[in-house]
Amino acid sequence: MPSAVAADTPDPVADAKAFRNYFVTKFPNVPLDDFANGPYSLNEDMRRQWEEKEQFPPYEFSLEMGKEMFAKPFKNGKSYGDCFPNQGIGIRQNYPYFDPGEGKVITLELALNRCRGANGEPPLSYVEDEMAALTAYMAFTSRGKPFDIKIPDDPRALEAYQNGKRYFYTRRGQLNFSCATCHVQNPGERMRAEILAPALGILNAMPIYRSEWGGMGTISRRMITCNSQIRGVPLEPQADEYRDLEYYLSYVSNGLPIAGPGARP
């Protein structure tokens, strides 16, 4: 493991700085904000494909659907906007956050389902189109805003961060890989037809359309897919470990702009 990202540093501010420096040093030609564009930032050919794609983005359909869903009132007359600060517009960069009342990390996907529950609606699947559409729309209203994840002065918040970090660097599955094996040690390398995204900014463009999926994937879906790729046993979507992992990964990308929804080949 590169020393810049040693797993036992107890200081998130220093962590985030070392994390950013590691990638900036490894890819000196990539402007910092560009890491938000994942594998496209690292590969000229892919960047060209992406720029072409952005003219007719394949997530457009999902974005429209999310916008409609978001505006449509629930049976009780309330809507998603009523559950969020600023009616849910332009707030993606503040998720996930640590909730001191509950002592846990709250992701955007979780907050959306809780909003539904509080209004008498059944939960959405964390890995299917509707959740992807809602988060696509919310990300879109935050495009360009830098990730602004806070770790409040609460030992449980620091612990959640540390747990997320530990999860990220722990090897598992039959292949005995950690998330970092692919996304810290080998970004820019090819894995089958794909170019591995750098861990810096890796959540900024979520949710993401993938041709391979023939549709959109939420953060939950992506984490589960990556766990399966190493022939590990994925956790339930929104398990505490995944929430902490998302907290860690978002925090170390603080300052990089939200770029979602994204599209990948």
Ligand code: HEC
């Ligand atoms: C065996 C290598 C491998 C491991 C280990 C792995 N991933 Fe991935 N991951 C991939 C591949 C391949 C893709 C699709 C190409 C890409 O975008 O990087 C991907 C994509 C992603 C993306 C979307 C990035 C983007 O811009 O498209 C996220 C987020 C992600 N992985 C998170 C994780 C997390 C969190 C873990 C640990 C639980 C993990 N990955 C472990 C191979 C891996």
